[in-house]
Amino acid sequence: MAHAPRETRAFDLWAAPASVRTAREGVRELLTARGVGDEVCDNAVIVTSELVTNALTHSAGDRIVCRVHVTAHRIRIEVEDQARGRELPLLRRPGPDDQNGRGLLLVDALSSDWAVSRTQGRPGRVVWAQLDLRPPPRGARARP
Numbered sequence: 001m002a003h004a005p006r007e008t009r010a011f012d013l014w015a016a017p018a019s020v021r022t023a024r025e026g027v028r029e030l031l032t033a034r035g036v037g038d039e040v041c042d043n044a045v046i047v048t049s050e051l052v053t054n055a056l057t058h059s060a061g062d063r064i065v066c067r068v069h070v071t072a073h074r075i076r077i078e079v080e081d082q083a084r085g086r087e088l089p090l091l092r093r094p095g096p097d098d099q100n101g102r103g104l105l106l107v108d109a110l111s112s113d114w115a116v117s118r119t120q121g122r123p124g125r126v127v128w129a130q131l132d133l134r135p136p137p138r139g140a141r142a143r144p
Helices: 018-033 038-058 103-110
Strands: 007-014 063-070 074-081 113-118 125-132
Touching: 007 018, 018 038, 018 063, 038 063, 038 074, 038 103, 038 125, 103 113, 103 125
Parallel strands: none
Antiparallel strands: 007 063, 063 074, 074 125, 113 125
């Protein structure tokens, strides 16, 4: 591959609905330029969309930072918000009639790993997800 083995890009976004599109487009542009396959690229865009949307919905802040780290084997998407509440995002099992609560289910299904932590020294949290550049065979899960 002619591209550098590591690349990081950060998007400093306003906490506004239009930022979801900005983040998705930025991730797609980066991964397409790196020659990432369509399926992995699409999955990374969906994960980005869900993480940024969750940050907008739950953070009550002014800014969101989306960072994308690409190595030879993985993509790591991090979304940092200014969360002022005490609760961290949790994987939920919404009922069939629930209107919300499926974002982290999608992140969990499409990524090889993900987690959330508080930022150090300031209010906020970082939710990250990792995707392997070569997805596992259909039907196989990277983790139990």
